[in-house]
Amino acid sequence: MRTIDKICLIDDDQFYLFSMRRMIEINQLCGTIAECKNGQEAINYISNSLANKESLPDVIFLDINMPIMNGWEFLDAYQKLCGNSKKTGKVYVVSSSIDSIDKAKAKTYKVVTGYVIKPVSVTQLKELLV
Template sequence: MRKKTIWVIDDDAIYQIIVNKIIQKSEMFSAISSFKNGKEAIDVVTNSLNNCESLPDIILLDINMPIMDGWEFMEELETLKSSITKQIIVYIVSSSIAIEDKNKSKTYPDILGYLSKPININDLVLIASND
C-alpha cells in the first residue's frame, strides 16, 4: 500500500500537536502538513494547481475556525475541483455534535466521513486503508 500524504486543517494548536504525533506514530503517511485555517490551505491548493502531486491525498478538516471555516474551505475546493487532477478525500474532524453539521457533510461528494475529536490511531488506520 502506497503511503499517502495528509493535511490537518485546524485552528487548535494543542490538537494540531496531538494529531501530528498520532499520525507520525501510525507510520501510515508519507508527509503531514498543518494549517491554522481554511484560507492557508486553500492558498496552497491554488498555488499547487500546476503540480497536483504536492496536493494531499487526505485532508482532516475542522469546521469551526477563524478567517475561513471548514465549510468555506469546501466551497472554495469545489470551485477549484475542475483544475485538480488528483482525488482529495476529506474527513470532517470536529468537536461539534450538531446533527446539522453531520448532515451538511453528506452533501459534499469529497467528504468521506465525519469523525469526532479527538481522532485515534484506529481512525487513522481506517482512513489510510480506505481507497
C-alpha cells in the same frame, strides 16, 4: 507501514495539530504532513500545489470552526478549485460538533468522504487511512 503520501491537517487548535501529527508520525502512516491553521491557508496551499504541478493531499482532515475561513467556506472554495479533478483525495470533516445539522451538511459536499467526532483515536486514524 506508510500507506499514503500526503496528509493535510486543517485546524486552528494547536493541540489537535500536534497530537494528530504525532499519531501519524509514530505509526508511519504518511510521508508528508501539511498543517494549515484555517481554510484560507489551506486553499492557498492547495492552489500553490496545483500551480506548481505538485500532488494534492491524499487525505484532508478538516475542522469546521476556524477563524478567517471556516470549514464550510473551505469546502465551497475547494470544490470550485479542484472538485472536478480526479486528483482530489479523501476529505474528512473532523469536529467536536455532534450536531446532526453539521453531519447532514457535510454529506451535501461531494468531496467529503466522512464525518469524524474529535478526539480521533489511533485505531480510528488507521481505519481512515487504510
